[in-house]
Amino acid sequence: MKTVLIGVGQAGGKVTSSLVEFDHDMGFESVRGALAVNTAEADLQPLSIDTVLVGQDRVKGHGVGGDNELGAEVMQSDIGEVLSALDGRITAEAEAIVVVAGLGGGTGSGGAPVLAKELNRVYEIPVYGLGILPGRGEGAMYKVNAGRSLKTLAREADATILIDNDAWHSSGESLEEGFDSINRSIARRVGLLFASGEAVEGVGESVVDTSEVINTLRSGGVAALGYASAEADDDADTNVNVVTSVTRNALLTGTSLPNATKADAALLVVAGKPERISRKGVERARKWLEEETGSMQVRGGDFPIDSERLASLVLLGGVERSERLEEFMQQAKEAREEAQRQEQEQDEADKLFQNDDLDSLI
Numbered sequence: 001m002k003t004v005l006i007g008v009g010q011a012g013g014k015v016t017s018s019l020v021e022f023d024h025d026m027g028f029e030s031v032r033g034a035l036a037v038n039t040a041e042a043d044l045q046p047l048s049i050d051t052v053l054v055g056q057d058r059v060k061g062h063g064v065g066g067d068n069e070l071g072a073e074v075m076q077s078d079i080g081e082v083l084s085a086l087d088g089r090i091t092a093e094a095e096a097i098v099v100v101a102g103l104g105g106g107t108g109s110g111g112a113p114v115l116a117k118e119l120n121r122v123y124e125i126p127v128y129g130l131g132i133l134p135g136r137g138e139g140a141m142y143k144v145n146a147g148r149s150l151k152t153l154a155r156e157a158d159a160t161i162l163i164d165n166d167a168w169h170s171s172g173e174s175l176e177e178g179f180d181s182i183n184r185s186i187a188r189r190v191g192l193l194f195a196s197g198e199a200v201e202g203v204g205e206s207v208v209d210t211s212e213v214i215n216t217l218r219s220g221g222v223a224a225l226g227y228a229s230a231e232a233d234d235d236a237d238t239n240v241n242v243v244t245s246v247t248r249n250a251l252l253t254g255t256s257l258p259n260a261t262k263a264d265a266a267l268l269v270v271a272g273k274p275e276r277i278s279r280k281g282v283e284r285a286r287k288w289l290e291e292e293t294g295s296m297q298v299r300g301g302d303f304p305i306d307s308e309r310l311a312s313l314v315l316l317g318g319v320e321r322s323e324r325l326e327e328f329m330q331q332a333k334e335a336r337e338e339a340q341r342q343e344q345e346q347d348e349a350d351k352l353f354q355n356d357d358l359d360s361l362i
Contacts, residue, residue, distance in 0.1 A: 001194045001210040002095045004033040006086070008115060009071075009108025010043040011132055012036070012101040017047045018187035019100075019194075028195035033089030037082055037115070039063050039074055039107045052085045054078040054111075064106035068145045071110025079118050095210050096126045098194075099157065101149075104134035104142030109149035117156040126214060129153045129160035130190065132182075133328060136166055140335035147332025150222075159217035159317065161190070161225055163256040164324060189227040189256070193313055196269050196303045206282075208269050208301035216267040216299060219318040222325060224257035226250035229311035236278045239310060243270055243281025244288065246312040251292060255316070257324050264318025265297035266290075272310040277302055289314065 007016030013036035023031040034049045040063030044051040053061060055074035064070040075082070090097060099116045101108030112129060119127045131153055134142035154160045168185035196208040217223055228249035232239050247268060251261060266289050270282050286300040293316065303313075319325065 001196070001198065001213050002030055002032050002093050003194050004086075004090050004094050004097050005031060005035070006082075006097065006099050006115065006119075007034070007036040007049075008075075008099060008101040008112045009038055009105050010040065010102065011105065012099075012108045012112070013038055013043060013047050013049075013051070015102075015130070015132065015183050015186055016100045017049050018183040019191055020049055022184075022187040022191040023195065026191070026195065028191070028198055030191075030195040030198040032091070032094055033086075035082075035085055035089065037075075037107075037111065039071065050085070052082055054081060064110070066106040066141055066145065068106050068110030068149060071106040071108070072114050073110075074107070075111035075114040079114065082115065083118070083122065090123060090125075094125060096128055096214070097123060098128045098130050099153075100130040101153075102132045102134070103146035103149040103153070104132075104138060105145065109145040113149060113152035113156045116153060120156065120158070126158040126217070128217065129157035130163070130186075131160050132163045132186075133165055135164075138165070140339060143328070143332045143335040144339060147329055147336065150329075154221055159220050159223050161223045161256070162319075162325070163225075164258060164328075167256050167258055189225055189313065192227075192271060192303070192311070193225060193269065193315060196271075196301075196313070206301045208267070208299075208303055212267055212299045212301065213315065216265045216297075216315050216317045219264040221318050221320050222257075222322075224255050224260040224263075224316045224319045224322070226255040226314035226316070227311065228254040229309045231308065232272060232276045232310040234276065236276055239276055239278040240281040240284065242310050243278050243312070244285045246310060247285035247289065247314065250312040250314045251289065251316075255314070257319060257322055259324045260316060260319040260322035261292055262319065262321045263293045263295050263316035265295055266293050266299070266317065267313075267315040268298065268300040269303050269313040269315070270300075270310065271303035271305050271313065272307055274302065274304045276310060277304075285312070
């Protein structure tokens, strides 16, 4: 899939930069353009891709401070500047636009849905969201922002691939190391998905193409991506169990949204050397996915690449029934209610302080 990536906010810019770097290092050439958009000038400076600073008249390059309503307003007022920066990047060869954002901050969570809506109005190709949920240990504000943003982004984008920040985080890492590790994991998994069928080593028996990715995401709403890999034998006949086991691991333990197993549609991509990919294994894995996801729309195919391992990518379309997603939305609701309660208590305290019936202490 030939994509144009637009990172919004700090996390969005970093993930987009990682995706571009991975695509370049692998020689896939599936990323045909990239841009990072932010309200904080300092967050744009380290990036190796082209950037646009928005909201200068409102926040003077200092960011929106986690205020996603302000993030949405800034994007709406400066949308023309962003579209101008995209001139020449979204060409006739582009097959999809991907808006990348962390959904917990201010610029990404507020600006990404606004941008997705405008891009859908202007361009005829699909506009997808790649949204990153805040981890369980992050503050209430981030959960509230993400809950609101996700509902809006899922409505405005053609589909939104959701990534739980805790899903691909390794234990024992510092916070900064954890974010860097997550960015690399996202780049490897999402980058492989977008590159499927674009640049291949050898000829597979049934190579995945762009239409299969688009059709899997056609139901819209929220999507998830699973990934797992393992060492493989030189002989395909001995790799039947390897293919089936990595597919099971990709769905059951390696998804971007833990416990997301029920889906409207699914796509299985088995990547590796063509001579190592077992057709019997792929077919067995595809049938298992049908049973496990409860969907009869399960597509499957190869992604021939030069690797000593076999990897399984499982794209799930329509995973709104996910336990993790329901849990997160409930947490976001509770965090919002708690914030409203505290705000109400503060208002009452302010009114008491301003009561003219009380004498001043001084």
